[in-house]
Amino acid sequence: MSPSALMPVQEALDRILQAFTPLETETLPLTAAQRRVLAADIQTPHALPPFANASMDGFALRFADVRQAPARLRVVADIPAGRPVSRPIGAGEAARIATGAPLPPGADVVVPVEHTDQPVRGSGAPLPDQVTIRQAPRHAGENVRAAGSDLPAGATVLRAGHPLRPQDLGMLALLGRETVPVRRRPRIALLSSGDELLPPGQPLAPGQIYDANTTSLSSLITALGGEALPLGIARDDPDDIRSRLQNAVQQGADLILASAGVSVGHRDYIKDLLAAEGRLDLWRINMRPGKPLTFGRYRQAPFIGLPGNPVSAFVGFLVFVRPVLRRMLGLPPHRRQIVTATLDEPVSSDGRETYLRGRLSLREDGWHARLTGHQGSGHLFSLVQANALLILPAGVKSLPEKAVIQAWLFEQDLTLHP
Numbered sequence: 575m576s577p578s579a580l581m582p583v584q585e586a587l588d589r590i591l592q593a594f595t596p597l598e599t600e601t602l603p604l605t606a607a608q609r610r611v612l613a614a615d616i617q618t619p620h621a622l623p624p625f626a627n628a629s630m631d632g633f634a635l636r637f638a639d640v641r642q643a644p645a646r647l648r649v650v651a652d653i654p655a656g657r658p659v660s661r662p663i664g665a666g667e668a669a670r671i672a673t674g675a676p677l678p679p680g681a682d683v684v685v686p687v688e689h690t691d692q693p694v695r696g697s698g699a700p701l702p703d704q705v706t707i708r709q710a711p712r713h714a715g716e717n718v719r720a721a722g723s724d725l726p727a728g729a730t731v732l733r734a735g736h737p738l739r740p741q742d743l744g745m746l747a748l749l750g751r752e753t754v755p756v757r758r759r760p761r762i763a764l765l766s767s768g769d770e771l772l773p774p775g776q777p778l779a780p781g782q783i784y785d786a787n788t789t790s791l792s793s794l795i796t797a798l799g800g801e802a803l804p805l806g807i808a809r810d811d812p813d814d815i816r817s818r819l820q821n822a823v824q825q826g827a828d829l830i831l832a833s834a835g836v837s838v839g840h841r842d843y844i845k846d847l848l849a850a851e852g853r854l855d856l857w858r859i860n861m862r863p864g865k866p867l868t869f870g871r872y873r874q875a876p877f878i879g880l881p882g883n884p885v886s887a888f889v890g891f892l893v894f895v896r897p898v899l900r901r902m903l904g905l906p907p908h909r910r911q912i913v914t915a916t917l918d919e920p921v922s923s924d925g926r927e928t929y930l931r932g933r934l935s936l937r938e939d940g941w942h943a944r945l946t947g948h949q950g951s952g953h954l955f956s957l958v959q960a961n962a963l964l965i966l967p968a969g970v971k972s973l974p975e976k977a978v979i980q981a982w983l984f985e986q987d988l989t990l991h992p
C-alpha cells in the first residue's frame with residue numbers, strides 16, 4: 575500500500591484485533607455478576623423442579639377418587655412446604671398440601687382449596703378429618719409441577735459468552751450455585767489531550783472548550799462491559815503525556831485509548847512517544863468521519879489513538895474499539911444491528927466508507943432514514959439526535975432520495991449482547 579493510499583476499514587480492524595485475545599476468567603458471587611459475560615457453559619446438576627410438587631394450596635389425592643364431584647375423602651396428612659413427604663395416599667384419602675410442598679406418593683392431582691368445602695386461608699387452621707371436593711379436576715396431574723418439567727437434569731441452561739441478566743442470575747441461584755465464572759472486565763485507560771480542553775465544571779477561558787470525549791468514551795466502555803481508567807487531560811506537552819501513559823501501564827491497562835493529538839499537527843507528541851518507547855503504526859483509514867488512526871503500544875500496553883473531534887472519536891470507538899472489547903470478553907467481535915432503510919433525502923460523501931448520523935423511523939413499508947442536520951465531525955448534536963448511522967460503502971459518493979441504504983441501529987449496540 576502506498577503511503578498516500580487509505581487503508582480499508584476492515585483491514586485496519588483485522589490488524590487491530592490480532593493484538594487481542596480473550597481475557598482470563600474470574601469467579602464472582604452471583605450478586606456481583608450482573609451484566610458480566612459468562613465464561614463457561616452452565617448445566618443444571620439436578621432436575622428442575624427437583625421433585626413433583628403442588629402448584630396450588632389444596633388437597634393432594636387420587637384422580638380416580640374424584641372423577642365425579644361432590645366427593646368426600648378422609649384427610650390423612652398435612653404437608654407444608656419444605657417437609658419430606660409423609661405417608662402414601664391410598665384410595666379415598668387426601669392430604670392437605672401447600673404450594674411448593676412435595677406431592678405424596680400415591681397422589682396424582684391437587685385440588686385447589688377453592689374447589690373444596692374448606693376455608694381458603696386454612697393452612698394454619700386445624701387439620702379437618704374430612705374434605706368435600708366440590709369441583710372435579712379435569713385430568714390427573716392438574717396443579718402438579720412434575721419433577722423435571724422446567725428442565726431435566728444435565729440440561730444446558732446458559733452458554734459461555736452470555737451477558738448475565740437478573741433472570742439468569744436467579745436461575746443460577748436456583749441451581750444451587752453461589753458463584754459464577756465470568757470474563758475479567760477489560761481495563762481501558764482513557765486519555766484526552768489538548769491545551770484547549772477543560773474538565774466540565776470549571777469556567778471556560780477564551781479559546782477553551784470542555785472535554786467531551788472522556789465522558790462519552792468512558793460511558794461507552796462501561797456500557798460495553800469494560801472498566802474505564804480515566805487518565806485525565808494531558809497538556810500538549812511530552813512530559814505530561816508520558817507521565818499519564820506510564821500511569822496507565824502501572825495500572826495494568828489492557829488498552830490505552832487516546833483521543834486527539836494523534837494527527838500530524840506540530841504539537842501532536844503522542845506519536846513520538848509511541849515511536850520512542852513503544853511501537854507506532856499511523857494509519858490513514860478510508861473512513862469518514864475518522865480518517866487518522868493510531869495503533870501501537872506504549873511499553874507493553876496496546877494503544878489506540880482516535881481522532882479528537884467528538885463525533886469521530888465516538889464513531890471510531892464503535893467501529894474499532896467495540897470489537898476489541900468484545901474480543902477481550904470472548905464474544906464474536908463484530909455483531910451489529912443493521913437494517914435496510916429507504917432514504918427520505920439524498921445523501922453524499924467523498925467516497926470513503928461513511929457513517930452519517932441519521933434518524934430511522936419504522937413505517938408501514940419498512941424503515942425510513944433522514945439525516946440529523948450538519949454532518950461535521952465536530953458537531954456532536956448530530957449524534958445526540960441520531961438513532962442510527964447510515965453507512966455509505968467505500969466508493970459510493972452519493973445516493974438519491976428513495977434509494978436504499980444500510981443503517982446501523984447503533985443504540986442497540988451500546989449494550990452488551992452475545
Ligand code: AMP
Nearest residue numbers: 766784785786787788834835836882883
Ligand atoms: P486534534 O486531534 O488534537 O487536532 O483535535 C481535533 C479537534 O477535536 C479539535 O477541534 C479539538 O479541540 C477537538 N477535541 C479534541 N479532543 C477533544 C475532547 N476530548 N473533547 C472535545 N473536543 C475535543
Ligand code: MG
Nearest residue numbers: 767768834835
Ligand atoms: Mg489537539
